[in-house]
Every structure is written in structure tokens, then in C-alpha cells.
Amino acid sequence: MNTKEGSQIWDWRWPETGRNQEALSKVVRDIVSPYEELIPPFCYPGTPLSGDLLSLAGPLLQHHINAIGSHTHGEMTDKEWHFRKGEGGFERIQRMEAQVIWMIASMIGGTRESVDGYFCGGGTEANLQGLWVGRQWLRQHPDPYHKGITVLSSGACHYSIVKAVEILDLGHHEYIPCHKCSKPHLLAADPKGNGLTVIDMDDAGQLCLESIEEVFHKKYELGFRQFLVVPTVGTYITGSIDPISEIGAFADQMSHKTGAHFYIHIDASFAGFTVPFVNPDAEIGFTVPQVHSMTLDADKMGRLPYPAGIFLCRKDLMHLVARKVRYVRGNEDDTVSGSRSSLAQVLGWYLYQSEGIDGQRAYVRRCLDARDQLVKLIQVQLPWVRVLPYSPWVNFAPMVIDIEDGAVPEALCEEGGLLAPYHLRSDFLSVRGECPQVVYKICVMPHTIPHLQRFVRDLKKAKESWGKKLV
Template sequence: MTTKVFRIKLRSVLFPFTSEVPMSPIKTEEDWRWPKNGQNEVDPQDSISNIADLYHSEKPPVCYPGSYLDFDPEAQKVILDVLQKNPNLIGTHTHFITMNGARVPKKGEGGFEATQQLEARVIWMIGGMVGGTPETIDGLFCGGGTEANLQGMYIGRNWLRSNCLDPHQKGIVILTTPLIHYSVIKNADILNIGNGKFERCMACGNLHRFESDPSGTGVTFVGMNDSFEMDMGDLKRVFADKYAQGFRRFMIVPTVGTTDAGSIDPVADISQFIDEVHTTSEARVYMHVDASFGGFTVPFVNPDLHIGFENRHVMSMTLDGDKMGQLPYPAGVFLCRKGLTDYIAREVSYVEGNQDDSVSGSRTALPAALAWHQFKKNGTEGQRRHVQACLDARNALAHKLKTELGDYVGVMPYSPWINLLPIKMRAIGSPITQHLKEGGLLAPFQMRKDFIPHEPLNIMSCPDTVYKLCIMPHLLGTGTLDTFVELLKQTLRS
């Protein structure tokens, strides 16, 4: 009953729907212009009736890295309070000075001190799971993983410019794998580091051949091993080749939970390699770890796999609370070593504290406040159970596909700690492609394909078409995965 009342109060935000009802087509200016005279009573269903409760549908999506969110009455009150009070978290609030053994926060925008301190503590909670402490890391919530990657790369660019000479005027090289999130390529362009792009392959017709910036700057791909993890031998080879060309400024961006395969790049080995580079060459390397997916899974189910600041040369990280962190969109999390945000700080005279060291600028406090409530309520053990349940369901699905559809579906290598399952369809011709389209048997599951090099070490090899299954909470205990497998059988055997 409480939930129903809450949804009525916030109907314009959280009105429950189970099926999609398209809005009326635009026919006149009245259908899209802001009306001069408002209405005293507006039925929210008129404006958001096209929003579906997708995750509770009969055939919910199997590839989206999001899920439904169940909030208890206390969490609902947090949402209402924050939306109504509307605090502004401009800047970063993990900075402090120590006086008489106590941490005294540095000034931020005036009037929002309690909210700023709350966010700082939540950031340290998250950072504590990846090797950080209040004395060693800074961070903030932001507009998703893409923005957190942008902030990390922005800091990395400025750090390299300040800490490494570029005697040959070559610029910055970003070393990563073909399975990196597209935002890294986009952000390299935004930051004027280099403009690489995918080209269509003349041999297979797929858009998979990556062409780096003609100057050699920006993103350069490194080959992978058979588990789709960055290959250390190839990393060393590509680095040596770029160094011989005169490059001295490098950024390495490993992924913890790649978008297509869920693979985990060897962060600890990369950190050791950077140590070697710094002691034997003129080059300097900034490592930013994109743990958008794995940041909220790996530390809870395999804490001995160090993906963060336990590694000396991890400088900054991206995590994404709106994936496995049980938070609403957007809930990106950016973390970095203490003081690194100074590299992008701007003096702002009209903001109390006189500084903004974020990409975001003004931003909502809702993700931080909800995270504080949820993390305190559920604890790390609750998060571990949340992750493990998804992993168990993924493992059961992998077994079912192998035993019941082994002649048609190829289960590709997957990480034990990331709840993704990449699969190949051996009957990729007529039946599967037709049934994935609108009106097909599999269309409601929203399956999406991408490309992974057939020879992982050879980044230019013509790719396999891969479908990513993302096993999220809305797929558990409902029979959805069994239904999905049965319809997949019908499709592939038709």
C-alpha cells in the first residue's frame, strides 16, 4: 500500500506501466509547443504513457545492463526529500585537511555541506572496496560511465602534459583492446588526443576495422588472449613500436568487464609493466581503469583479484552504480588518487570554495543519497548476494545452452566474476536474423550483436558475430531464461 501511495505522489517520475502505449502523433503546433496557460490538473499518464515497465514484461530484455529497482519506504522518502530540497553537488567533496586528528572538509558551495559530506563518505565506501581510503582517493558521482571515463582521460591528458616531456612533439597514445567501451574513442576525440574510427571491412563487410588517427595519436588497439583479455606480450610489442616512433606520453585503459564479453584485463600485470617502463625509459604512462560493470561485482565475489588502487600505477577508475550497484540512471562513479583532480580544477569566483574540479559542474545529489541508504541497509554481504545470484543464473544458463543447444549455440569464454554471457549462433543465416527483428519470436528480448575478432590476438581478423546476454535481477526466478532458451530452440531449429 505504501508503494502505491508513493507512486501516486511521484507519478510523473515513477508511474507503473507494464506495456508500451505510444504517444499520439504530432499533428499541430499544440502537440509540441509549451502552452501559454497551464492546467491546474495534468494527468501524468497523458505525458508518459509511452514509458513501458520493460523489466516486468512477459519477455524482458536479456542484454541490457540495467534492471528494475525496488525501493523500500525509507528509500522512497530519500528520493522525495532530495528531489524537493534539490541540493547542488558542484565540484568534488572528498578533499579535507586534518586538524587535531579530525578530517575537516574543505569548503564547497555554501549551504549544502551535509550533502557534500554524505557524498564524500559514500565515495570512500566505494573506494574502500577497490583499495582506496579517505587519505588516498578523491571522487564523485557523475552522469554515467562515459562521463567518468571522460574525467579520467581529461586528468590523464593533463597529467601527462605536466609530468612527461614530448621531445618529438608526437602527442599521446591510448593503448587498449578492441573490446573497450566506445566512450574511450569518443572521449579521445573530445579531448583532442586523436580521432580514430571504425571502417567497413572490404573482406567481410562488417564495420570492425579500426583506423587510428593518421598522426598515430589517440587510441591504438592491443591484441587479446583467448579469454578476450589484454595480451601482455602484445601490449609490450605495441608499446615498443610506438616508443620507437618517438612517442613518450602513454595512457593505458584496461577494462574490468568488457561490454561484449565481460572479460577482465590484467590490471596488476599492466601496473607491473608500467613500473618497468618508468624505470627503463623516458616514457610516462597514466592508467585509467574502466570498471563500469565489474567495479560493483569483482570486489564482492573475488576480493583477492585486485582491480584498483592496490596496484601502484592505477591512477583513476570508472565504476557505474546504475549497472550492478542497484542505483538509478545516471549513477556513474569517478575515483582517482588524492589530489589528481587539481589537474582539471578551475577557479570560479562565484562558487563558495572558489573551485570546480569536475567535468559535470552542477549535479544532483540523488545517486549519492540513495547509495548511502542502500549501502548502509544492505551492507557488503547484501551486495555480494545480489551479484552471486546473477552469476549463478548466468552459469546455469551457460550449462543449459551447452547441453540443450550445443549444436546451434557456441558459448564463448566468460569471466567467473562478471554476469555476462557472450554467445555465437551457428545458424546465423535466415532464421535467427528474422526472428530478432520486430515481430519475431526473439524480438522482445532485445538481443544485440557486436563483433569480436575471430583471432583475438589479431585485431584486424574478420570478426565473429557475438550476442551478449546480460543476466540481471529481473531475469531471476521468473522462468524468463527457460522461456528464452525454448524460443531460441524453436528459432534455430526452424
């Protein structure tokens, strides 16, 4: 490719005539996966696709199939499941999607008769769908003082929860600086009192039950009667798991005692594909009667291509957001997505059946064992790095890496820095309302396993080299 061709390729305007296809194809072929670099990222939860999935993906894309709508609706008659009609021409993938949805649901207490759902554009979209359904469900119940809906979640909830609250006009918020530490970690609640209220976390990074109870009673005294609770199974920064069954029991107790109404949506984007396979007795889903809906994300530990968000809910809740579409067979769409790809769900249908529960369990266990290995290396070789409490069932190792002022200097992480290839990512973590610490999200995936020793060595070198600069 000559210099002129190279500059033309990156011209932002649509060209009048076609450009050199060979040159354009080379640019596409030269895209490099960060997972396959000499040093891979240690914070990204994705991983390269297996060869068999890649071999199936090309022909499937060629078919250009639209998975519009959701396809788990139907009824049992004469001991046989009868699907409700969907858009014509795509019947096979509709049935495949329904089957893989129920396979996933079966690992968290769901059945074909009790759960609906669909694949969508990532965990963010699935959370939006969950809060949308939750809003509509709560609006069916009394709000005698016209206060609106209070959303309860921990300070470690995913940003998509705040986004969904804003999109659905449940409340409006902004992060503001703390007067003690000047860090913008405080979420200023909506002045009307509705919308998101942040619940304190305990020392393990889990949503604190005492804080939920305290906030609920305060809100109830102010006249709020509708509560949308969003616990997390595998928080984005530490991998902690909120106490789902205890939250459900509290909601049930308060509902009977006070007449308040609770909708519980679980964000299990990451750990929904780890916990059920290594701790199957954990109650993180539909085994808890008060849970209405869930988010999972198969483009993380589910090993499918982006995007592979999954929304699950109890049977027939999706009708609350259904819209009539006369020009589509079935005449209804009850998803945020509308038209969508069939790639992830079809590949999931193949992968999960071909490997079985044993295959997913082995994949998760390999990551957990490697995480434990990394923690031991850190504890022995880097006593100045503090590993925070972490779930035994989630392959995260959250760390406070104090090279300077409780964090890693930006110069070490950006281009040219010793730690730049690892793409370290951090966020503030506040426990029990205290000023936060900077926590680094270390996610141990198959592509990171061969590099654990080098990561520890490079952290040590970074600390030593930075210390010399300061002398």
C-alpha cells in the first residue's frame, strides 16, 4: 500500500468511487486481538473464541438471519411444547435460542415453563430490559403518595444501572466530589428522592443488609411504596456476590408487613457463568421466589462473541413491555433490541451442548485455580500489594497496588510505560460510606494464565524503578 492509498483509506468521507479492495482487506486482516499480544490485558473479561466456534460463525453470518422478538413464549399441550409464532423464515434459530435460554436458566433455578428471555446487545442492554420490565410491573401497584420508584443497589453496581435509571426517567443523578478526599465518588441522588439510592457495602464488598433495612424504612416514612432492588452477582470491580436469598426474604417480609412492593432484578453479568458450575447450591437466581428477572453476559465467562447479553425473567413478565407490530408475524416485540443478530445464541446452543456442564465447570475451575495461584504469588513476592476479599467462585483478584499515593502512576500504565501492556483498570471502592480506595480489577482468564509470573515480576520492577525516580 503506497502512502497515498494509506491516507485515502482513513479519509472520513464516503468515497465517490471504490477504493483498492486488496489494501482495504489487508487493514481488516491486520486487526490484532489484544488477547493474543505478547503480554495480554489483565482486566478484560473476554477471551479468544475456540476454533470450532470460528468455523461455524462465518457460514452463520452468511445466512443473515434476524432474531427479532423473543422466542420462549408458548404453552404445554398434550405433553408437548407449542411455540408461539415468530417472524417467518427464522423458525430454526428461534427454537435454538429458546433452547439455549432454558439451558442457562436451568442452572439457576429456571425451567421451560417458568422462564422467558432472549439474547441481546450485552449486559448493559439486559439490565435496561430488566429495569424497564420492573418499572412497568411496579406501576401496576399503588403509589398513593405519587413518589415514584426507588431503585436500591450497592456502590459497586455496574454503571449500566445508573444509565438505565436515567433512560427510564426513574430519577436523575450525578457524581460529585467528596469534601473529605475531593474524589468524585459520591452519587448525588435525585432531589425528589426517587431513582437510585446507593446502599452501603460491607468489608467483603457485598451489599449490606442493615443498610437496605435502614434505607427502606427512611424511604417508607417519606411515602415511597415502590422499590426496584438490583443486587449483583459478581460486581464489576471485585467480583463480590450480594446476599440474594437474604434480600429476597427481607423484601417478602416488608411487603407483607407494610404493603410496599418490591421488584428484584439480579445483575449476574459476570458470575452467572461461574457460580452455578462450581457452587451449584448457591441461591443466586430463580430458586429465590422473590427474584423477578436476571442479567447474564455470555461474552465474558460464557465464551461467546460480543455481544452476548442475556435477559431472563419469570414467565409472561415480558408482556408488560410488549408492543404490537402488525407487519411482523406474531405481531409483537417485547425486547429493547428489536432486530438482532442470531450469532451468539446459535454458537451458545452448539457450545453448551457439545461440552456439557462438565466442560463449563472445567473452564471456570481452570480460571479460579489460576486466580488462586496469582494471589499466592502476590502475597509472597509483593507484600506492599494488598489483595482485597474476593469470592471463591469468581475469577477476580481485586488489588490495591500502592506504588505512589495508593495507586499506580499514570506514566507506568500509559503507552511506553512498563505496565502499559497489561491495560490495568481501576475504580474507586467505598466500604461502609468511607472515603474510597483505588482498586485494580484483575480478571484471570485463560489468555492471562501463562503470564502470571511475568505480571508479578513487572509489578516489582515498576515499584523499584518508580522509587528510584523519586529519590
